[in-house]
Amino acid sequence: MSDAAIHPIRFILSDVDGTLLHPDHRLSQRTADAVRALRDSGVFFSLASGRPPKAMLHLIETFGIDVPVAGFNGGTLINPDGSILVAHHLPAEAALVTLALFSAEPDVETWVFADGDWLRRDPPGLMVQREADGLGYGPVVVDSFEPYLDRIDKIVGASLNSQRLIELEAQLQPKVQGLAHVSRSQPVYLDVTAMLANKGEALKTIAAYLGVPLEQTAAIGDGGNDPAMFQVAGLSIAMGQAEEAVKREASVVTASNVEDGAAQAFERLILSPGVQ
CATH class of the missing domain: 3.30.1240.10 (Hypothetical Protein, Haloacid Dehalogenase-like Hydrolase; Chain: A; domain 2)
Structure with a gap:
């Protein structure tokens, strides 16, 4: 029995820039369709970004997100309506x-x-x-x-x-x-x-809020702030253009963002696990 069958992924926390978006900040149709397919299949999908919460609001609308998202690398978690769930200030x-x-x-x-x-x-x-x-x-x-x-x-x-x-x-x-x-x-x-403003803490907090065990979570990203969530997720996915140090922290490496690597990973590893 595959690991995907034992621990099916129920929640994905995704980086934004360099992961879901192309270098010109464009969202491809393939990635949009893959995220929609995840949500239609019952998988919770959320975002973790260095962006301020105010800049996350249009992304919440774009992806149809109905669970909390993380801004400031996890420093502030907001509900889909923009209200603050958790906030951590720098000493x-x-x-x-x-x-x-x-x-x-x-x-x-x-x-x-x-x-x-x-x-x-x-x-x-x-x-x-x-x-x-x-x-x-x-x-x-x-x-x-x-x-x-x-x-x-x-x-x-x-x-x-x-x-x-x-x-x-x-x-x-x-x-x-x-x-x-x-x-x-x-x-x-x-x-x-x-200290608590990191994507790993954000993943743990949102997963607990959703009632999803960590072994049934996945994290995907490309930057130096993403290994924090790789270290706690059940499945960790690095983008193909990520630095080698980031790739080494992940369990899987997908294609680059210009090749819609996030969509490829969602399709292959979560939507159709075991299908080659």
Whole structure:
């Protein structure tokens, strides 16, 4: 008897950018159809993204999601109507350390997400338009991040110098150990959130809410913030274009997002398990 027969997947938690969407943020018809087929077959389907909850609302509508979803890498779980189910704020101590490190980097833009807004300081950087295109809205310019220190959801270091972000990730982790979770959601974004604000905790929380055992859950993603959910899911799937370190954390590697790898995985592993 196959493992799929013993532990059929009843809940899937999926990353968004680089997983369900093409590089131009487009959703293919094949992926849309595969998600619809999952839901029609009785499989719960939800999203976990580094995006703010406000930017998740149109995705909830697009995919017809009727269960909680995770924004800010799991820092905030919202119901389908946008109301907050769970929220984890970054400790002020960790925020101060992170802001000091990022502000000293000329190639790194520092963004703060708090009070439902995306905050930045002047002058605008090269990465702002890219983020605005992905989120569907722009930032609020503030003179200082200090008034928000007690309620920050996420801090992002954004840079086209991906190698520098790798180095900053290594520098920051020991400085905020036990206080914050540090990961690169994409090669150009270094995210800092509360310790419980990770996709693994999000998967556990939503699965418990739905009454689904972890062995009957699946997780799929491509970024450095996705292994946290790979480590707790019954089935973990890495996208084909993911970094090797991410692929090594998954039990299965599918095709890339430009090849509709998520749809391929859903079709082969969940909708028709055992069919070659």
